[in-house]
Amino acid sequence: MKRYNPSDIEPKWQSFWADQKTFVADNNSPRQKFYISAMFPYPSGAGMHTGHAFEHAIVDAIARFQRAHGKNVLNPMGWDTFGLPAENYAIKTGTAPAEVTKVNIANFKNQLNRLGASIDWSREINTTDPEYYRWTQWIFARFFERGLAYQKESLQWWCPVDKTVLANEQVESGKCWRCGTEVVKKSMNQWFFKITDYADALLDEIPDLDWPAKIKTAQTNWIGKSVGAEIEFTVDGVDAVITVFSTRPDTLFGATFLVLAPEHPLAKQLAANKFKQNVEEYIADAVKKSEIERMSDNKEKTGVFTGSYAINPANGEKMQVWIADYVLSGYGTGAIMAVPAHDERDFAFAEKYHLPVVEVIDKPDDEPGVYRGEGVLMNSGVFDGRSSSDIREEIAAWLEEEKIGRPKVTFKMRDWLISRQRYWGAPIPIIHCQTHGAVAVPDDQLPVVLPEIADYAPKGDGKSVLAGISGWVNTTCPTCGEPAKRETDTMDGYACSSWYLLRYTDPNNSNQAWDPVITNAWSPVDYYVGGDHAVAHLLYVRFWTHVFNDMGLTEFKEPVKKLVYHGYINAEDGSKMSKSKGNTIDPLEVIDQGYGADALRTYLLFMGPIELDAPWDSRGIAGIYRFLNRVWVLNQEYLEAEKSFTTNDDAVRRLQHKTIRKVTEDHHRLSFNTAISALMEYVNELYKFKVDGFSDDVWCDALGTLARLLAPFAPHMTAEIWQQLGNSSSIEEAGWPQWDSALIVSDTLTIIVQVNGKLRAKLTVAADTTADDVKQQAIDEPNVVKFLENKEPAKVIYIPGRLVSIVV
C-alpha cells in the first residue's frame, strides 16, 4: 500500500498547476466572474508567518470552492513594497532597498506556492516597480488637477526617530505606529488629499457594505459626522468675533462662558494686560506638552482666564473667555461655548474655576449628575416650554437670520496627509516653479523615477534625502521651461495600496492605469480577505474608488463588496506571537516536519471560526494529519480491495448526500471548522461501513465525493486521490458534487419525548407515522408512564419529526 507522504505528493501538483496555468484568470470567459483577494503583504525579510498562512488558507478555500462551482475566479497576488523596513535595512547595510525587496519577494512567492495557493501569478504586481508607481503618480496628478491634492503649512505629527511626518491614522496613543517613539508637533508645508470632500459620500455607503459591523462602526466613528451650528460671539470692547461650533444650539441660553484652544489664533490677542503673562505662559506650556502628557492629565482640567468678555447673543449676558487645552484646536472652530449645566466637561471646568451654571433644560427627577439628554427648555426666553430636539433647527435658522451663525455639519475626519520625508516611496510628481508655483509633471514624463543613491539616511532637516541630489532636483518648469525644482517628498505607502485592486484586473497595461472595460467587468472585489486595518487602508481605498467613479474612470463607487475579516493565530499559551518573545511558529517548518501543506491549511481552518483569535496547538495539527492519513488509507484500501460484495449501499448514499449538503452550506457561511468536522464524521462512518464490504460504483462515488469536498482545504492530496480513482481530468476541473434531497430522507425518525420539559425517552418511528400515533406512542413509553403518575397529560405538543412535549 502506498503511504501518505505529503512531500511526495505536494511538489508534483504544485508543478502541475504551474505548468497547466490552472489558475490563470481569463478576461474573456463567458462564465460568471468571482474576484477574491487577500490584502497584499509587505514582503518582509522574515518571510511568511502563520497569519499569512491562515489568510491564504481562507482565500484558497473560497477560491477553489467558487472555481468548482464553475465561476471564473480571479485570485491575484502582489507586493506592497514601499515602506520603512526596507529603507531602514538599507541604511544599516547599504544594500539598495530594491535589491532587498527582490529577494524577499522571491522568498515569499516560493512560500505561497508551497502552501498550494491557487494564485494567478501572471498578474503579479509590485508597488515599487516604476511601471506600477507611474500610474500612482498619474493618479496623483489627476487628484492635483481636481483640487483633491493640495499643499498646506500646518502643525503635523513628526516622528523624531523615523524623521518623517505621519498621518493621524499612523499615530497610536501619541506614538509612532512603526517605531513607538513619542511623536511631536511640527509646523511644515505638507501635501494632503482632500478626503474630507468625500466624508458624506463615504458615510452614506457604509450601511450597504457587506462588511463586519465592527469595521463599519469604526469607519462611521472615524468620519464622525456631527450636525449642529456655528455661532458667533462678539467680544466686549475688542474688535474680534469668536466663532464656536455646537451640536446643541438649543442650549445657547445656558452658555455661560467661552473656551478657546491654546492654539486658537485669537488666544493671545484677547489676553487683557494684567492677564497677559498668565495666558502666554499657559499657551507656551500647552503647546510644549506632548500628546501623551495632555492625555495623561485629562482628568484634571486646566485653563486660564483671558480677562476678556464675550456677549451671549441670545440673552445679552457677559461671558468670560477662557483658554484651556481640553478644547481641541483641530476640531470644529477650535473654540466652544461652555454649557456647564448640560455637559460634564464644561461642568467640571466651571466647578473648578467657579463659573456660573444655568440650567436650560428641565431634567427628569431621577437623573443623577449633569443632564445631557433632551427635554423641555427653561430660562430660554421665547423658547421656554419648547422641546430641545424640536427647537434645534429653529435656533440655527434664527442665528442665520440674525447673521450671527448658521447651521453647520462638522466631521472628525481630517484631510489625509500624504507626503513623507523619506526615500523609499513613490516620488510626488510635482515641479515647483518660481513663476507658476506647483505644476504637475506632464503625463508623458511619468514615471518620475526614484533615483538610485548611496546614502539613504534622512538628515533630520525636514526634507527627504532626495533633496540632496541636485541632478535630480533641478529641472525645468513644464509650463514655462525656466529652471525649477522637483518636489522631494515621497508618497505614503497607503497611496500605492489604494488602487492595486483595480490594477490586478489589467496589470500589464502600459497605456493606462487600467482599461475601464476590463476593470468594470471584474469589479468590485467579491471577497476581500484580511485581518488588519479598520480605518486607514479600508477607508483610503474606498475614497480613491469614489473619486475614480466621479472622474468617469469606473462604473462602481465601492471597491469591495464583502470584507472577510479573520482573527489572529496566537502562541500556544494564548499570547501574541512575536519574534522578540521567540514564540513564533514558522508555517514552512510545519510543512517540512512532514505534516505537509494540506495538513497545515486544514488545521488552520479547523481551529475555530475564522473571525476568532485562536492559539496554535502543535498536537492539534497532528490530529489533522491523522485525519488526512485516514482519508488516504481508506482510498488505498478501496483501490486494493476485492470488490465483490455489497451491503448498506443506501446508507452510504444517504450519508454521502447529507455530507455534501452540510459541507456546501458551511462553505457558503464561511464556517470551515464545521465543514471539516462534517468530513471527519463522513470518514469515520465510511470506515464503519467498509467492514460490511465494497460495492464498486457506490464506493467510487462516495470516495470521489470525499475528495472533491475536501479539495478546497487539502488540494494536493485530493488531486492525487482523484487521479488514482481513474479520472482523466484533474480535480480542479471536476466541479462540485450535488446533493439529492430525496436520497437524504430516511424512512425512520428519532423523536424526542419530553415530560415537563425534561427528556424522558426517545422513539424510533416510521417516517409516515401520523401525529396522533406518535403522540400515543410517546404517552405509552414506560419511562413516560412513570412520570405521568397515573394522571392525564394536560397538554401534548408534537413538533413534526422532532419531539413530543408532554405537560402534566
Added chain:
RNA sequence: GGGCGAGUGGCGGAAUCGGUAGACGCGCUAGACUCAAAAUCUGGUUCACAUUAGUGAGUGGGGGUUCAAGUCCCCCCUUGCCCACCA
C-alpha cells in the same frame, strides 16, 4: 468615559429558525497489535449518585417570558477589542 463583541467540559470549539447541550478534534483512559515502544486500530470520557436500565445538577451570576431558553427580555459580574476631552 463612550461604542461594539464575548463568557459552554481539562483545552480549541459545536448546537444555522426557541426543540436531544457538549458534534468534531486535542488531551486523558481502557483494550487490541507488539518481546517492548512508537505508529495504527477499537471502546470510554460534563459533573455527582447509582453503574443494568436510571436519577439529580449543569452553558459567568440573579430574575423573567415559554410546553420548551446556551439561544429571547431585564439587571449584575468578568473579559476582549476599537475610539478616547470631537463640544
